[in-house]
Amino acid sequence: ELDADNNWTVLRYADVLLMCAEALNEVNNGPDTEAYNMINAVRNRAGLDPLPTGLNKISFARAIEHERRVEFAFEGHRWFDLVRTGRALDVMNTYFDGTITIQRYQLLFPVPQSQVNINPQLIYQNDGY
DSSP: OOSOSOOOOOOOHHHHHHHHHHHHHHHTTSOOHHHHHHHHHHHHHTTOOOOOSOOOHHHHHHHHHHHHHHHTTTTTOHHHHHHHTTOHHHHHHHHHTTSSOOOGGGGSOOOOHHHHHHOTTOOOOOTTO
8 A cells, every 4th residue: 555646756767877887987997988977878878979989087077967967957955966976065155156155064864852852862963053
């Protein structure tokens, strides 16, 4: 029996391919053929040309970042991708151009007070909260 009529996609194949391409780029200190094949499979399905070959580790990582941004638009991945890659402060503060400033403490969620109340071993809160 279902609790609701909502069908939520938990993980898409494009997400798996892009995560694997990102991991290969990291462990190999740059993209290999397999990493290119994975990102290009996502691009091909979307009707896009393959990425140019010869990208270095940083350029390939930025290509994956862009691909994830457009592939998962409105799916709630962007913030977590930026935090995971350590680019959230730079990207968001550049985007807001001083109108809003994202602080380092905002990269972590607060520990819920309800959990602090029931677990005496949680004796600290994340900085800034």
